[in-house]
Amino acid sequence: MSDDQDPERGERHLAALPQADGPLVDVTLPDGQHLFAVVKSRRREPDGWWYYLQIHLPSQGSDRGRLLVLPAPVDFRVPAALCEPIDGQPYDQVPTERPGVTPAWKVEEPVSFGPERGPARIVHRGDCRAARDLTRPATTEQARAVLTREDAAPCPTCRPDRPLRTAA
Structure with missing residues (x-):
């Protein structure tokens, strides 16, 4: 168990959230793992709400022949049911798409x-x-x-x- 989890209840401490350019959500991955992702927008689909999320993974770059580690944005969509809101995040600022608007x-x-x-x-x-x-x-x-x-x-x-x- 990592240092940011409560051993008695298994809950994450959210005091050390990463800096982000939008509100964060706790996303459940298909294998049950969790990660924080930035909510870029949400869209109402016929079967419910879907969220457009972004994470940054390390990627290789170079400068004058020297290898660098650079952040590479990765965009993905998930149904709202896989996103757990985090207290204190400004979700009212998330762009919302509704078909035809x-x-x-x-x-x-x-x-x-x-x-x-x-x-x-x-x-x-x-x-x-x-x-x-x-x-x-x-x-x-x-x-x-x-x-x-x-x-x-x-x-x-x-x-x-x-x-x-x-x-x-």
């Missing part, structure tokens, strides 16, 4: 191939069709927070950083 904003996480790198995240208006890679719905607060990051940029097509123009 367009989100106010979308955050794209582009997939880069080759040495040329662009922004790690691109913010789009909810109805923008310019997104090409993994895109998640976002609240206004989340879109603003992403745009303050050094590794993020507004979409050059829909320009979410500019006010909408209204017809006169």
Whole structure:
């Protein structure tokens, strides 16, 4: 049993939660193991709620011939029944998708191939069709927070950083 578990009740102590860019849930894996994952969004499907989650695993990278250990994001979906909420996590900020409803904003996480790198995240208006890679719905607060990051940029097509123009 690890140091973060109560030996009498088998419960985890949640005081030492890892830093994350969203609320965490305790996910039960098919073999019964548990891990913490970041809730990126949730979607209502005909058979119930499904959560879009992300974890970071170690991955190999290099810099000038020197091997590095870099975090590699891994995205996956699970039914809500496999996710246990954690007290104190801000689930009210989780983008929620319902079929037929367009989100106010979308955050794209582009997939880069080759040495040329662009922004790690691109913010789009909810109805923008310019997104090409993994895109998640976002609240206004989340879109603003992403745009303050050094590794993020507004979409050059829909320009979410500019006010909408209204017809006169």
